[in-house]
Amino acid sequence: MKHRFLPLALLCGLSLATAASADNPQLQGADPHAVMIGDELWIFPTGGPGGSWAADRFGAFSSRDLKTWKPRGELIRRDQIKWIGDDGAPEHFLWAPGVATKGGKWYLYFSVGPQNPTPSRIGVAVADQPQGPYRDSGRPLVTGGKGFEAIDPHVFTDARSGISYLYAGGSSGATLRVWEMGADMISLKREVKVAQPRMFTEGAFMHERRGTYYLSYSHGRFNADDYSVHYSTASSPTGPWRYRGRILGSDARHKGPGHHSFVKTPAGEDLIVYHRWENPAGPPPFSGERQVAIDRVSYARDGRILPIVMTDGAAAPTLKVAR
Template sequence: MKKRHWFAAAAMALTLAGGALADNPQFQGADPHAMMIDGELWVFPTGGPGGSWAADRFGAFSSRDLKTWRNRGELIRRDQIRWIGDDGAPEHFLWAPGVATRDGKWFLYYSVGPQNPTPSRIGVAVADRPEGPYRDSGAPLVTGGQGFEAIDPMVFVDPKDNKAYLYAGGSAGSRLRVWEMTPDMIHVAREVPVDNPPEFTEGAFMHERGGIYYLSYSHGRFNGPDYSVHYATASSPTGPWKYRGAILTSDKHRKGPGHHSIVQAPDGRWLIVYHRWERPGSPPPFRGERQVAVDRLDYAPDGTIRRVTMTDARAPLLQPAH
């Protein structure tokens, strides 16, 4: 793959209003897993621009300037997952992907639901490139049940020892579980017991900065105004957690922000990529389509995360650091 330097491509925009200008909301979609790949921001969502979510496939989208998005094509379809019908449920949906990479391979983790009448499951597929095509591993990685909803997978590779951890769990029971992965990234080696963090509902995301491990996650009902992002910190990727509070909540016009990911831009600054209901215009439960947005994420000198301010179209994204 040719290197595409997203930050360099946006250099002209950086001279405007002190930073790059993000056209929020970016595009229709939900549950965005974001990564910087060769200097370009990639987003792996449920759905995507133009109402492309059919609940039976995943796609990817990338941008160099947070204005124009390139459709990276189809990653995998439901009919390519041979085990998906083994539970005998009458229908199945795909949502909430997570992506990781190791040793030149790319791994797509995804949720298969709904939770009823059979438990939800998490699958994993492998590719040689981030845009795929992905080949399913042949069996579920994790199956839900007994108060645990197996959705919203996220895999974090600890920079300290290169161990990989799978985080998953969702609204049916609002229970977080963590597993250490095998080196091949397609099996779990063992489950790691963890405490459930305060206000946890779903959508766990782990990142590390300056030796601090940040577990962030969504709280509340996905189609209500209480949906929000909270976080806790720890000295290891498996806790124990110190709850730090909410960092992204509804405002007057944008409701239910959540199911996010956190990435570091090539200039060292941090971004939060999330979905929200854009001026829903009706009382909850909100209906229609959620929108993906990108905003700045800032840290206080003590390492805590400052409250995120949601922005609209053409708002400055990258400002001088505090």
């Protein structure tokens, strides 16, 4: 997501934060990548609870019930990314993390911006466990430019082929690009040319269900009420895409829901984890803190994702025990 540089203080106590007894919204933060690890749901966000938005580090949070969240400490800091200043830009920010695991290692993909005066970049760091510490790979994985903004990385491993794909891009130019990852997960093997999905702005996410590949993404401006989640489907992870519509948008109380991830719980329930603005005062552009929320996902018999209803308080889903 672009233009996140709001006038907020940095989050200094990320590793010490607590977020107990939460319902929707679950915790403060944005751009949440959610992953089930054992019986816990982990969220890797931009920022997080315990203070204002953090532009210089990443943390993670986990829960066994989607009510009490455990901080998992600091993953990596901006000053541990040695190449970050190589472009000569006066300032740099970190946002939109995504994780993947392969071969017993964990990989953290992240955006480094802003886009101007130098192109944005995507980095990757490696750890032995999901909470890190993560070690930077030593160089950017992707650099923007020529109408492409290198932001919002998401890595999906196709269970059928074993191939891992990187999806990235958006905002300026609203361009999605896809690469096949190298076996080491910190390099690119080749770019896969894809058609631009209808209504795509940023925040791509891929998941597969019953042989159908679902490419979902955000549309609109991140701090306005047109921000929303749309999706397309395909018979492969790289298209061709069939646009299927909007599934998550603003309502009377919640504005600009988006930059989401889908997750399936051990009990087989489908959830969407996303950020939203809680009843913001005045017209866009909204300011303040975005909040992470979790809601249920349902599919029609023909595989369509049904419109998602945003909930508040105890109406939010909880983790059910698998049987």
